Amino acid sequence: MDTNAATQASNAHLAAPTRLTGAEIVWATLVGEGVTDVFGYPGGAILPVYDALRKFPIHHTLVRHEQGAAHMADGYARASGKVGVAIATSGPGATNLVTGIATAMLDSIPIVCITGNVSSKVLGSDAFQEVDITGITLPVTKHNFLVNRAEDIAPAIRYAFQIAKTARPGPVLVDITKDAQQATATFDFEAAKPRAHRPHPMRKVEDSSLDQAAELIRNAKRPVILAGHGIIESGAMEQVLTLAERAQIPVALTLLGLGAFPASHPLNLGMMGMHGESWVNGAIQDADLLIACGMRFDDRVTGSTSTYATKAKKIHIDVDPAEINKNIKVEVPLTGDLREVLETLLPRIGGRDGSAWIKTIESSKGASAVRDIKNLPDSGHLYAAHVIHDIWRITGGNAIVVTDVGQHQMWEAQYYHHEKPRSLITSGGLGTMGFALPAAIGAKFACAEKEVWVIVGDGGFQMTSAELSTIAQEKIKINIAIINNGYLGMVRQWQEFFYERNYEATPLVSPDFVKLADAHGIAGLTVHTRGEVAEAVNAARSAPGAFLLNFKVEKEDSVYPMIPAGSALHEMIRRPGQNPLVESADDK
Amino acid sequence: MLHTFVAYVEDLPGVLTRVASLFRRLNININSLTVGRSERAGLSRMTIVCEASAESGHRIRASLYKLENVVDVDDIAQAPSVTRELALIKVAATPRDRSQIFELVEVFRARIVDLAPESMMIEMTGVESKIEGLIQVLNEGEERVLEICRSGKMTMRRGHHTSGVLRAMGAGESESEERAESLEALEAGAVAEPE
Numbered sequence: 001m002d003t004n005a006a007t008q009a010s011n012a013h014l015a016a017p018t019r020l021t022g023a024e025i026v027w028a029t030l031v032g033e034g035v036t037d038v039f040g041y042p043g044g045a046i047l048p049v050y051d052a053l054r055k056f057p058i059h060h061t062l063v064r065h066e067q068g069a070a071h072m073a074d075g076y077a078r079a080s081g082k083v084g085v086a087i088a089t090s091g092p093g094a095t096n097l098v099t100g101i102a103t104a105m106l107d108s109i110p111i112v113c114i115t116g117n118v119s120s121k122v123l124g125s126d127a128f129q130e131v132d133i134t135g136i137t138l139p140v141t142k143h144n145f146l147v148n149r150a151e152d153i154a155p156a157i158r159y160a161f162q163i164a165k166t167a168r169p170g171p172v173l174v175d176i177t178k179d180a181q182q183a184t185a186t187f188d189f190e191a192a193k194p195r196a197h198r199p200h201p202m203r204k205v206e207d208s209s210l211d212q213a214a215e216l217i218r219n220a221k222r223p224v225i226l227a228g229h230g231i232i233e234s235g236a237m238e239q240v241l242t243l244a245e246r247a248q249i250p251v252a253l254t255l256l257g258l259g260a261f262p263a264s265h266p267l268n269l270g271m272m273g274m275h276g277e278s279w280v281n282g283a284i285q286d287a288d289l290l291i292a293c294g295m296r297f298d299d300r301v302t303g304s305t306s307t308y309a310t311k312a313k314k315i316h317i318d319v320d321p322a323e324i325n326k327n328i329k330v331e332v333p334l335t336g337d338l339r340e341v342l343e344t345l346l347p348r349i350g351g352r353d354g355s356a357w358i359k360t361i362e363s364s365k366g367a368s369a370v371r372d373i374k375n376l377p378d379s380g381h382l383y384a385a386h387v388i389h390d391i392w393r394i395t396g397g398n399a400i401v402v403t404d405v406g407q408h409q410m411w412e413a414q415y416y417h418h419e420k421p422r423s424l425i426t427s428g429g430l431g432t433m434g435f436a437l438p439a440a441i442g443a444k445f446a447c448a449e450k451e452v453w454v455i456v457g458d459g460g461f462q463m464t465s466a467e468l469s470t471i472a473q474e475k476i477k478i479n480i481a482i483i484n485n486g487y488l489g490m491v492r493q494w495q496e497f498f499y500e501r502n503y504e505a506t507p508l509v510s511p512d513f514v515k516l517a518d519a520h521g522i523a524g525l526t527v528h529t530r531g532e533v534a535e536a537v538n539a540a541r542s543a544p545g546a547f548l549l550n551f552k553v554e555k556e557d558s559v560y561p562m563i564p565a566g567s568a569l570h571e572m573i574r575r576p577g578q579n580p581l582v583e584s585a586d587d588k
Numbered sequence: 589m590l591h592t593f594v595a596y597v598e599d600l601p602g603v604l605t606r607v608a609s610l611f612r613r614l615n616i617n618i619n620s621l622t623v624g625r626s627e628r629a630g631l632s633r634m635t636i637v638c639e640a641s642a643e644s645g646h647r648i649r650a651s652l653y654k655l656e657n658v659v660d661v662d663d664i665a666q667a668p669s670v671t672r673e674l675a676l677i678k679v680a681a682t683p684r685d686r687s688q689i690f691e692l693v694e695v696f697r698a699r700i701v702d703l704a705p706e707s708m709m710i711e712m713t714g715v716e717s718k719i720e721g722l723i724q725v726l727n728e729g730e731e732r733v734l735e736i737c738r739s740g741k742m743t744m745r746r747g748h749h750t751s752g753v754l755r756a757m758g759a760g761e762s763e764s765e766e767r768a769e770s771l772e773a774l775e776a777g778a779v780a781e782p783e
Contacts, residue, residue, distance in 0.1 A: 134602070135605070138605065138606065138609055139609060139613055142654075142656070143655075143656040146601075146602075163656060198659070200650070200653050200654065201653060201660075202649070202650050202653060320650075320654070321650040321653070322647055322650035322651045322654060324646070324650070325643065325646065325647070326647060
């Protein structure tokens with residue numbers, strides 16, 4: 001069936017109740033929910049669903065490992081703001097999704113995973129490729145469903161979409177037995193609509209709390225806004241910007257918050273936490289008021305909680321009541337959708353002179369200004385900072401950058417300046433190595449017109465590098481920058497700082513990545529010196545297809561500054577003096 | 589401190605696992621759990637008793653509400669309420685010492701619900717301490733108790749205030765302070781524990 005015919009047929013299903021097989025209902029419901037792309041891998045228990053695919057206007061991307069499918073759905077969701085969909089078979093297909101589901105759970109990303117399961121008659125009998133995937137994923141999903149009747153499929157999938165995207169988003173899994181896929185039922189999209197979302201009864205904003213918050217902001221001498229991922233999920237960029245500008249409050253961002261507030265804005269301090277600049281963490285430690293917007297005081301952001309911002313009163317705006325007072329005790333909790341809360345708060349906020357505090361922070365930058373790339377003599381060495389800085393400069397900061405986890409992820413956060421939301425896609429909470437390549441594929445499907453860059457380490461790349469075949473098969477244009485230092489770099493850095501340089505199990509032998517790309521029909525280049533970086537980046541950008549750059553960077557470079565886990569925010573390890581890797585002011 | 593939560597949950601497969609899993613994840617041991625039908629169609633009522641820090645009450649209640657199948661959660665804390673437990677106790681009893689047990693059962697306002705040649709079964713409802721008192725005296729002198737089956741605690745607020753009414757009244761956060769006060773009063777012996 002061609003695409004037009006498929007579109008017409010599935011539109012007809014949506015318009016009037018129709019008798020369909022369970023497998024057809026899966027696709028018809030997805031079409032009804034606005035799904036155009038799914039990522040998956042077939043297998044015995046999901047075969048009826050795959051057999052029905054050709055009748056529906058949905059593009060399926062065949063992945064090389066189901067973990068990739070979950071990450072692609074995740075990358076698709078992060079780039080587009082829509083719900084991503086992954087499909088897998090029972091047993092190992094389903095368990096392979098788990099890392100990707102947990103990744104989405106920890107970062108509150110809306111995805112729906114659909115898995116096949118053995119027939120309901122043999123459920124629980126240890127049948128071939130049977131696994132209790134609803135049991136396994138219970139703690140890493142917002143909710144999950146086990147469906148064993150065709151008539152329950154549409155309601156379950158529609159309910160899954162509602163749960164995935166409402167309030168604090170997250171992953172939902174729908175496990176469908178094979179007999180349910182094969183049976184027929186009446187498909188009625190309207191009737192399958194879930195009951196209205198039941199708002200969390202503890203989610204409420206008291207008028208008195210709003211007054212209290214406004215009063216605290218009015219009287220604060222040293223306020224800081226802590227900007228998190230919730231700003232992007234809630235679409236509250238404008239409201240946070242208004243708050244910051246009107247009351248002249250500097251803004252510190254979490255890793256997942258990067259892009260929620262323009263990097264070039266004079267009030268943007270930069271990233272906070274373990275690898276945040278000293279003036280950012282210094283400002284938080286000295287603050288008398290913290291306004292936390294859609295962030296959860298993660299341990300990578302607070303360091304030791306007992307010494308965290310002890311002088312500051314805290315206003316915490318978050319959609320999830322369970323986050324209030326979880327890690328850090330706050331004076332004024334405002335639990336609700338961030339944008340709505342800020343819209344009711346903003347009329348109570350007046351102009352404020354914040355210049356003295358901003359000047360204090362500015363002056364604290366001097367000694368600790370570590371961003372120095374241009375000044376570094378070209379000694380023939382190549383630093384990751386050079387690479388990322390050049391990618392930022394050449395792409396004009398307009399690319400979607402998808403990173404993996406480790407040193408390169410932190411360098412990306414430090415040296416690629418994000419102006420817009422959804423331009424950085426990274427696994428923050430779970431810290432999932434192997435995330436970047438598949439997530440970038442998902443992001444590219446979500447934003448086909450956008451330039452997509454993968455920044456990935458040599459370790460993480462090898463965890464999911466099989467997805468190069470997916471890129472080749474789908475003929476999509478993605479640029480891959482491997483920050484190759486021959487080590488599992490972040491672990492090596494911890495060994496250097498905390499384990500007496502005992503580099504156990506961190507040196508890494510890798511294949512020739514350019515040859516590996518070539519084997520997939522993907523062009524590539526290896527880069528050894530700073531002088532070659534710009535040319536290589538341009539070569540990748542102008543190539544018609546996907547392109548892989550293998551940057552052989554300094555082997556034992558570390559991410560600075562660093563706050564050792566569990567230490568106070570002001571107890572940081574600085575870059576050793578003689579080799580400052582600092583970006584000069586005129587390089588901005 | 590001891591926390592008591594009353595939760596209304598959808599009567600569906602797997603809901604008990606979801607609730608239990610939440611406590612497991614927080615590494616909190618559930619001391620007592622009772623589940624049964626409620627006055628609301630399609631909803632079961634759970635009484636969950638656990639030992640956890642004083643501050644964790646808010647988080648547990650907030651997390652329970654995040655479960656899709658949980659409809660209502662009441663943190664009873666020290667609010668005026670009635671708590672009961674049901675126990676079935678089988679004791680060894682020959683015709684010779686039956687009368688002695690009858691007397692004990694009478695004193696504890698329990699009932700004999702089964703009588704066999706060499707044993708009898710006692711049914712008793714009451715607060716935990718009362719049930720334990722009976723078990724203790726039954727075992728005095730000789731070990732008579734053969735089997736014990738206890739239901740776990742069931743709790744209901746006193747007065748008209750069901751959890752639904754409380755919620756409609758907007759009670760929740762501010763209540764916990766009152767509760768803390770009444771807890772102090774209770775510990776100071778100022779308020780008699782309601783029987």
